[in-house]
Amino acid sequence: GDSVTQMEGPVTLSEEAFLTINCTYTATGYPSLFWYVQYPGEGLQLLLKATKADDKGSNKGFEATYRKETTSFHLEKGSVQVSDSAVYFCALRRSGTYKYIFGTGTRLKVLA
């Protein structure tokens, strides 16, 4: 079945460091791919998405490129801030289905 695998956390970085959170997926066809962010005590909110191969999603300095050949959608940011501390979830939804499949989440902690 469809699945999403994320790197385990927590990831601890200093402010202004470069961030990469790895995400790979298993799905037939061409799913849409998403990154969601969850701040403490809140629900998940969309960070960015890509709906076809080679698309790049971007928002708030974060980027991720849909790589069909490596079935990956890694999240990157060039310079993290303390306010980026949160849990990040990679997700997919396959065309023709209603289910969104989420990874286990990666906790990011940014130190000042």
Next chain:
Amino acid sequence: NAGVTQTPKFQVLKTGQSMTLQCAQDMNHNSMYWYRQDPGMGLRLIYYSASEGTTDKGEVPNGYNVSRLNKREFSLRLESAAPSQTSVYFCASTPTSNSGNTIYFGEGSWLTVV
């Protein structure tokens, strides 16, 4: 600007008690979902409703029932709560069947079963 609204936000139940989590969305979305979030497990789908009048099981439906009351509302019922159902529950919705649609989440309901 409400989006997806869940109630209650916090609840403590005794083993064997029943309760219903309520969810309503004001975005005219067709599809609605219930997820649970547990440490190290991410989000797991309990039930979903592709459209008004339909419901389907997700990954972890055992011990739960749902009702799609109308287009706006989708409730989750625990008939006989168990400690294994201690979790954070999220309701979510999405507009149409397009796989590129964003899914919108409520703020969560923290449930403890003792």
